Amino acid sequence: MLDSFLMGLELAFRLDTFAMMAVGLVLGMVVGALPGFTTVMAMAVLLPLSFFLEPLVGIPFLIGVYKGGIYGGSIPAILISMPGTGAAVATTFDGPALTKKKQPRKALEMALFSSVFGDLSSDIITILAIGPIALIAMQIGPPELASVLFLSLVIITITGGGVFVKGLLMMTLGLFISLIGQDPIGALSRFTFDFFAIKSGIPLLPMLIGLFALPEILLAVEKKATSALRQKLDTKEGGPLTWGEFKRCFRTMCRSTVIGTTIGMIPGVGQVVAAFMGYAAAKNASSHPETFGKGELEGVAAAEAANNAVNGPTLVPLLTLGIPGDNVTAILLGAFVAQGLRPGPQLFNEQGSLVYAILIAMVMANILFLILGYFLVPLFAKVVTIQKGILLPLTIVFAFAGSYVFRSDPLDLIILSVFGVFGYLAKKLHFDVTPLVMGFILGPILEYSFGQTVTMSQGNIFAYILGERPITVAIIAATPVLTYYLWKRSARLRSDFGVTED
Numbered sequence: 254m255l256d257s258f259l260m261g262l263e264l265a266f267r268l269d270t271f272a273m274m275a276v277g278l279v280l281g282m283v284v285g286a287l288p289g290f291t292t293v294m295a296m297a298v299l300l301p302l303s304f305f306l307e308p309l310v311g312i313p314f315l316i317g318v319y320k321g322g323i324y325g326g327s328i329p330a331i332l333i334s335m336p337g338t339g340a341a342v343a344t345t346f347d348g349p350a351l352t353k354k355k356q357p358r359k360a361l362e363m364a365l366f367s368s369v370f371g372d373l374s375s376d377i378i379t380i381l382a383i384g385p386i387a388l389i390a391m392q393i394g395p396p397e398l399a400s401v402l403f404l405s406l407v408i409i410t411i412t413g414g415g416v417f418v419k420g421l422l423m424m425t426l427g428l429f430i431s432l433i434g435q436d437p438i439g440a441l442s443r444f445t446f447d448f449f450a451i452k453s454g455i456p457l458l459p460m461l462i463g464l465f466a467l468p469e470i471l472l473a474v475e476k477k478a479t480s481a482l483r484q485k486l487d488t489k490e491g492g493p494l495t496w497g498e499f500k501r502c503f504r505t506m507c508r509s510t511v512i513g514t515t516i517g518m519i520p521g522v523g524q525v526v527a528a529f530m531g532y533a534a535a536k537n538a539s540s541h542p543e544t545f546g547k548g549e550l551e552g553v554a555a556a557e558a559a560n561n562a563v564n565g566p567t568l569v570p571l572l573t574l575g576i577p578g579d580n581v582t583a584i585l586l587g588a589f590v591a592q593g594l595r596p597g598p599q600l601f602n603e604q605g606s607l608v609y610a611i612l613i614a615m616v617m618a619n620i621l622f623l624i625l626g627y628f629l630v631p632l633f634a635k636v637v638t639i640q641k642g643i644l645l646p647l648t649i650v651f652a653f654a655g656s657y658v659f660r661s662d663p664l665d666l667i668i669l670s671v672f673g674v675f676g677y678l679a680k681k682l683h684f685d686v687t688p689l690v691m692g693f694i695l696g697p698i699l700e701y702s703f704g705q706t707v708t709m710s711q712g713n714i715f716a717y718i719l720g721e722r723p724i725t726v727a728i729i730a731a732t733p734v735l736t737y738y739l740w741k742r743s744a745r746l747r748s749d750f751g752v753t754e755d
Contacts, residue, residue: 257601258384261609264309265617273310274618277317278625284318285325285341286633290469292322292340296584297465298648300458300591301655308592308607313614315588319581320372320622323524323561327364328633331553332357340524340560343532347545347552354548362494363550364557365626367506371558373619374507375514376565380612382518383569390573390598395705396718398574400728402699405576407732408519409691411740420688423679427692430455437701450664457587459656459669460693464686465580466652467673472680473645494550502554505535509555513562518569524560531559565615572596572608575698580687583694 277299284295296318303311326341331348344364351360393401410420433444434454445452509531516527535555536545545552568585570576575597577583589596594604601608656669679686710717718725 257605258380258609260606261611261613264606264610265613267309270310270313270614271617271621273306273314274317274614275621275625277314277319278321278618278622279629281318281321281323282325282328282626282629282633283321285322286328290473291465292319292326293465293580293584294469294648295322296581297462298651298655300462300584300588301651301658303588304591304658308589308594309610309614311592312585312588312611313618315585316611316615317618317621319585320561320564320618321625323564324365324368324557324622324626325633327368327553327557328361328630331360331364340528340563341556342525343528343556343560344553346532346556347547347549350546350548351550351553356492356548358492359494359498359550360553361630362627363498363502363553365623365630366494366499367502367509367554367558368561369619369623369626370506371510371513371560371562372564372622373616374510375517375562376612376616376619378514379565379569380609380616383572383612384601386569387573387598387601391602393598393724394722395702395709396722396725397728399699399702399706400725400732401574402576402695402702404728404732404735405570406688406691406695406699407736410688411736416683417740419684423684423686424688424692427689427694428696430689431693431696431700437697438704450662454697455693456660456662456665456668457590457694459665460672461584461587461690462652462656463669463672464676464690465584466648467669468676468680468686470645470648470652471673471677498550502551505538505551505555506558508534508538509558510562513559514566516559517563517566524563527563528556528560531555568612568615572600573598575600577691577694580690583687583690586694 280299281292281295284290285292296315299318300315303315305311306314323340327344327348329335330341330344332352334345334349348360348364351357406424410424411417431454433451435442435452442452509527512531512534513524513527516530532545532552532555535551536542539545539551567579567582571582571586573596575586575595577586586596594600594607653666653669656665657663676686706718707714718729
């Protein structure tokens, strides 16, 4: 692992990598600053651009979009009380109040500094932790992998946005769609109805773009694609953040970073819950909790440090086990697969130096994040007022062109449209599509691992697991306990803060 890290260190410092990360950060911040244009949509639409770049350039570009988008959502949350992303919902508790107090600059700078601090700290922890976790992942067999995948699917379903039963239905549908094509063990065709085009299964990339990009576009069109904001915003009002104010919030930032980093390593929980937990922890620990919700800088720092600290650790389950923790890492998985890299235990054996180079580039991106964010915040604040009608046609073109360019197959445009309409209807009916995507991605791996387990057990799977696989038994036993705790915790946080969906 040390050799891979040192080689990765040499590979990471490339001008084109830094340039594309900077482009990704700016694009992410712009999209995040547009209320209604989500980070997931931006990544889904921009995903095809990474196909034309080397892995060491294309994937950091998408990570830049990810980082920039999560922070960018705080800009409209602070200025106009409209979170640009779900992760910025908790920022609306104190951000707008600071703007009303004529202190928008302090709030925006605190959001930037706490975001960079949480992101950078969690990225460093990710690099330190991912090697040992990868070594452990290499030692696990099919029974352990199957049990971990099952646990991940259950956690994703329970902690996702919306009602549990709806999440379970979407997860089941995703697992069923993953069965279309060839059996991973026997190579027999299933549910293809003799239609040759889907014999190899439903393609992932048009599905991702359809589910995550088109519904947002359709919803924006439904709202007539106009911006209700016409007020003048002065982001320089109120003076800059002082060192004393930053120092006062430092302990809160450290606490939220620990919370966000821990949550980031758990598949399915995500930035929204992390932000609420960070905010609640800061309020409970404060000697003046009555000021929270009335324009408290610690409230902004707590929410932003926590939600940005999730970014790096979400790559831990993705890279070590091939398990995407949320819809953003599902898109990153699509980028890895398109580049011929399959995340999982063997990735570190085969491409260890490349993985570490990407992770080191991710750490360095925070320096660009700080510089670009500090100097371009006034520009991003003006983005809040842009009418969506100007951007929607371009977004539609990118979505369809991106789906077609990967395989140059017209069928992909049909799949894009079908899943786009499905995703739109799911949004209207308050179904979260994330469990569907996770079920689709993890279904074949789960099926293959379970099939291998059955073969290894020689037909007596229960006796085999109980007698020879204690780790598998421990994971299965821990599944109901962990999922119940996470469900109660996330449900309580959503209830306390009045949030029903991500």
